[in-house]
Amino acid sequence: MQFLLIAYDGNDAKALERRLSVRQSHIDYSNKLKENGNMVFGVAILGEAEKMIGSVVVYDFPSREDLHSCLEKEPYVINKVWQKIDIQPCKVGPSFVNNFK
Secondary structure (H helix, E strand, O other): OEEEEEEEEOOOOOHHHHHHHHHHHHHHHHHHHHHOOOEEEEEEEEOHHHOEEEEEEEEEOOOHHHHHHHHOOOHHHHOOOEEEEEEEEEOOOOOOHHHOO
8 A cells, every 4th residue: 555645844943954964864764665665756845945844755555554663763753854744545656656666
């Protein structure tokens, strides 16, 4: 089952610094998820001056519980980069289904 995650960073003065300090850990973790077929794709949401202010990720897990277990290890969650997270079930369209797995 696929899930759409939309997550926004905090809007405090240290938000971008928090993101950048763990960004490589987030990328490394994401690469493992992609290799395992659990991450379809991810993008950064850009705000003013193209500053990163959040993320959009499509995950593929057997259940929401499995996704939540994954997020418990996500560097952006652990380090409080993502402050507002919305998760919705979704379905990757047939035009894109061959882009993963």
